[in-house]
Amino acid sequence: MNMVEIKCPHCNEDVELDEGEFGLFECPYCDEEFNWEEKKIMGSIKGKELWLRLLRIIAISAAIIFGAVVIVVYQYAEGMTNFQG
Numbered sequence: 759m760n761m762v763e764i765k766c767p768h769c770n771e772d773v774e775l776d777e778g779e780f781g782l783f784e785c786p787y788c789d790e791e792f793n794w795e796e797k798k799i800m801g802s803i804k805g806k807e808l809w810l811r812l813l814r815i816i817a818i819s820a821a822i823i824f825g826a827v828v829i830v831v832y833q834y835a836e837g838m839t840n841f842q843g
């Protein structure tokens with residue numbers, strides 16, 4: 759099992775933890791409890807994925823709205839020419 763070094767949020771000392779372990783830990787230097795979550799590492803990757811998904815949704819929505827506007831404008835223009843002709 760590899761060890762990871764993290765900084766205690768209370769006393770800023772380097773604390774060694776087993777890699778992949780997370781939850782509540784007690785700092786050996788200041789005896790304060792702190793929460794170590796693996797989410798902190800995963801967060802950046804998931805955030806990027808979320809942005810890409812959001813961008814895709816926006817692009818699709820924009821395409822649908824643009825398409826609807828084109829159809830409405832086309833039908834309106836067609837109606838006008840029929841009315842005139």
Ligand SMILES: [Zn+2]
Nearest residue numbers: 766769785788
């Ligand atoms: Zn500490």
